[in-house]
Amino acid sequence: MPQQPNCFHAFQQDVSAIKLPARFTFPFYYQPHPLAEIAAEQLQQTLLTNNNWQHNFGLNADDDPDSAVGKMFGILVVQDQQGQLGYLSAFSGKVADTNALPGFVPPVFDMLSKDSFFKDDLAIITKVSNEYKQALQQPLYSQLQRQVSEQNQAFDKALAQFKGDASERKAQRKQQRAQAKQTLSEQDYLAFEQQLSQASVIDKLKLRDLKVLWQQRIQATQQSLDSVEAEIQSLAKTRRKLSNRLQKRLFSQYRFLNNLGERKDLNDIFAETPFKVPPAGAGECAAPKLLQYAFEQALAPICMAEFWWGRSPKSEIRRHKHYYPSCYSKCQPILGHMLEGLALDENPLLINPGKDKHLAIVYEDNDMVVVNKPSGLLSVPGKNIDDSVYSRIKRQYPQATGPLIVHRLDMSTSGLMVLALTSRANKALQRQFVERSVNKNYIAEVTGIVEADEGEITLPLTLDIDDRPRQKVCFDTGKPAHTIYKVMQRTATTTRLSMYPKTGRTHQLRVHCAHPQGLNMAIVGDEHYGTKADRLRLHAEYLQIKHPITQKVLSFKVAAEF
Incomplete structure (x- = not known):
């Protein structure tokens, strides 16, 4: 038997009784196959007992939490040409300050190797970047900026003062005209009027001279500032040009194979995407x-x-030893090419889990409809699935006008939704949601024991652009999000909560429950931030609104079925 590559790891237990999957894993939505779980557990045991390299994953009590960096690890169960099963392992990015560790598959391209062009080109970019930073920080630059600002302010002040004085003189001349008309002869009045007109002309000339004087001063300083800024912009342009050239050269080295033997580099792969350029990493x-x-x-x-593996990041929600799908922004285009020629598991995202679920009408009149959306049914048509609350109501109420949808619930969330049957009703209802005058509460079951009987969470949220549609916490760019919760019931392993979102951010309740700075307990069945189950245990139980036409207060309540 030929010698296996050094990255090939044999299973340490007998797996001959485990049936091989008929198709390869669909990497963006999957339940790990038993073989994958065994391989992952074997790798995790290796990580626990490793003494060959050091990395702060934040798992030990004496680890510095501020410098801890968790990592995504992957395993690939493979079969060689003789039919022997084993697995390969890899990590994302760098671990222990390197992108290549014994036993793990190597990077597709090792930009950190001593023979790589990357370090030399990066050194040149760093030199230009430092020159750019020094140019920005030079005293002359800030001095000229301050001078231009002060001169403009002084000019505005001088101009305002002159115009104020000129306005007073003009008012005095008007008063003098009126008095002169009463006391002077016609001939003397004409002579006096000529004097006043000359005074008016003199004011205009002085105003012109004042503007010219200040404009010359400001222009001289601005020219000096423009010269310095031109140098700065030239350095910025050079840095950008060098960076783009290095990036394109770097991406051309990442040439990915697929099962058909075809190779494509990152530039070619991402040229077919909306952004055209590969993202960093x-x-x-x-x-x-x-x-x-x-x-x-x-x-x-x-x-x-x-x-x-390791401590969760401060923004994204990642749990130690939990399985996650491949990311969309970086991996989907690459894996789309690499998986060509492989038979894959069916994409669950193309299956409509709400197909046979009933959409119950809770209330209806000529202006609005309130429904109880089942878990699994989309609120609006998706990219691949048309069936939704919107499409069903559109068919059921063909006379309806306007956009129908006033607010949404996640596909996995069940509960109350209000829809408008007229454009007028839609605007009135949407205004209530925008002004946050709608009262609503959700029932959620979380995976843990919440100690406080009530509390609030105010973690700002933003889209995780590397892993849509997941959200993350960001105190710099996130939108304010506010949730109040009260404990309803505790079991041995879970807590049932009543949750009151004061804002309506995407995945707000799910992130506020799962994030370490929130409850640090994912909602049961949350496949994005926790662990998949029979369903997401989140239900929009109560909704209070004003009727869009009559303004009568309406309240609706539907109990959760979990």
């Missing part, structure tokens, strides 16, 4: 590394899984 995730090594070594991919 593309090609450094675990999944592409694993598949690349397998194809190069003629190892057949069987199944894969990725898990988080």
